[in-house]
Amino acid sequence: MGCGVSTQPNDQHTAHQPSFYTYESSLTTDIPDLRDSVGNLPHASIQYGLWFPQCYGSTNPNLNKKYHECSATTDGPKLPLLLYLHGAGGRDLREPGKPLLPFTMERLWTEYPNPLNLSGDPNYPFVLMIPHCPLGQEWAKKLMAFHVTQAVLDVAQKHNIDIGQIYVTGKSMGGEGSWKVAAACPELWAACVPMCGGMWPYGGVGAAEYGHLITMPTWVFHAEPDGHVHIKESEIAVEAVSKVNAHVKFTRYETAPDVNGHDCWTRGYSDPALIKWLSERENSELRDKGLTWVRQKMEEQLVHGSARKIQQKAVEDPFAFKRGLRHAFVSKLTKKK
Numbered sequence: 418m419g420c421g422v423s424t425q426p427n428d429q430h431t432a433h434q435p436s437f438y439t440y441e442s443s444l445t446t447d448i449p450d451l452r453d454s455v456g457n458l459p460h461a462s463i464q465y466g467l468w469f470p471q472c473y474g475s476t477n478p479n480l481n482k483k484y485h486e487c488s489a490t491t492d493g494p495k496l497p498l499l500l501y502l503h504g505a506g507g508r509d510l511r512e513p514g515k516p517l518l519p520f521t522m523e524r525l526w527t528e529y530p531n532p533l534n535l536s537g538d539p540n541y542p543f544v545l546m547i548p549h550c551p552l553g554q555e556w557a558k559k560l561m562a563f564h565v566t567q568a569v570l571d572v573a574q575k576h577n578i579d580i581g582q583i584y585v586t587g588k589s590m591g592g593e594g595s596w597k598v599a600a601a602c603p604e605l606w607a608a609c610v611p612m613c614g615g616m617w618p619y620g621g622v623g624a625a626e627y628g629h630l631i632t633m634p635t636w637v638f639h640a641e642p643d644g645h646v647h648i649k650e651s652e653i654a655v656e657a658v659s660k661v662n663a664h665v666k667f668t669r670y671e672t673a674p675d676v677n678g679h680d681c682w683t684r685g686y687s688d689p690a691l692i693k694w695l696s697e698r699e700n701s702e703l704r705d706k707g708l709t710w711v712r713q714k715m716e717e718q719l720v721h722g723s724a725r726k727i728q729q730k731a732v733e734d735p736f737a738f739k740r741g742l743r744h745a746f747v748s749k750l751t752k753k754k
Contacts, residue, residue: 435466435547437522440571442564444719461564465548466522467572468533469496470541495579497607497696499543500569501531502587502594508552525549532586535686542696543584546572556587556594557617562601563719565594569605570715574708581704584695586610588682589646593617596654600630602715608698610691612638612682615650616657628657630718634664634698638685641671642678666694 440463507529509520518524525547533545548565550556556565573580585606587595592614599609609631616627635658639651648669659665673680685691703711 435468435526435545437464437466439464440568442567444560444563459560459564461561463548463564463568464522465546465568466526467576468526468545468547470544471539495577496544497542497582497584498546498569498573498578499532499695500546500548500565500583500585500598502556502565502585502591502598503529503531503547503550504587504589504591505555506589507591508550508554522549530588530682530686532686535683536692537687538689538692542692544576544578550590550594555590555617557590557597562594562597563715565598566602566605566715570708570712579704580708581700582607582696582698583700583703584608584610584698586612587614588612589614589679592646596627596631599633599635600627602711602718603630603632604703604711604714605700606633607700607703608634608636608695610636610638610685610695611651611654612685613640613643613646613651613679615646616654624653624657627654629661631658632662633700635662636666636668636691636694638668638681639670640673640678640681641669642673643681644677645679 441460442463443460503525507525509517510524510528511517531545531547532543533541546569548568550561554561556562569583572578573583583606585595585598586609587593587598589612592611593616594614595609595611596614596616599606616624637651637655639646639648641648651667655665655667668681668685670681670684672678674683
């Protein structure tokens with residue numbers, strides 16, 4: 418399932434400089450209803466950046482392990498990997514009232530918030546992978562979650578990654594996507610950290626199906642005054658997941674630094690407690706069984722699992738719930754005036 422990676426000419430990992438790649442993902446499982454109108458199986462080109470931390474010793478207080486050197490190759494100790502899914506604004510980096518500049522992966526890294534640049538940690542302990550979601554697409558819709566998962570598996574196979582410490586996180590559209598990516602292949606992830614993103618489709622339609630798939634430790638963040646993604650969406654998700662998962666944390670911020678109350682990520686990603694918590698989550702089953710096993714589990718999920726049920730329910734007007742929440746939020750603001 419899936420194709421290989423093509424790299425750009427400059428493929429040298431240097432401290433605090435990401436390298437950029439394109440992964441050509443094809444779902445090769447022969448499922449008739451996955452084919453398009455002309456009979457082709459789904460394909461996606463996933464651009465992503467990959468950043469390796471500086472070499473550091475045993476002085477990092479946020480680690481429960483001691484890494485004495487860093488390497489992008491198969492030499493040296495293996496490193497944990499954090500997948501970060503950006504929000505909707507990262508698709509074209511458009512700024513209201515300003516000329517639209519050409520999108521580049523370099524701009525996505527330098528101009529858009531991510532866990533690395535928000536952490537303020539000079540010894541950031543994770544390999545950071547940031548894929549790009551093209552304009553007109555969303556992480557949680559169609560089969561993007563499976564394409565992204567395949568890209569992660571390829572990185573884990575080709576680089577010096579500790580497969581027992583692979584994590585997924587994202588904000589807003591990426592928070593929504595992190596639920597979907599985690600559900601696409603639950604056996605892959607050591608932990609999941611959705612920020613201000615609900616489960617798509619909405620209205621609880623997909624919550625039951627997602628809920629029993631999110632078996633990994635999960636820490637959810639959301640700001641209570643959020644006027645973009647209502648906190649009720651995270652509440653529904655946490656309730657669904659908590660029914661089968663005892664390892665769910667939910668951080669609710671009473672305030673937010675932005676006008677519409679959406680920003681929970683600035684505080685979330687800069688919290689040393691999150692870095693420490695992530696570094697302590699491990700997936701020993703994947704370490705024991707390996708990447709071939711987890712690829713097979715993803716294929717089983719795609720063919721037989723709840724992923725297809727979620728896709729079917731997504732056509733039943735999934736936005737009705739969001740419209741209701743938005744109406745309630747606007748009414749609440751109106752009453753305050």
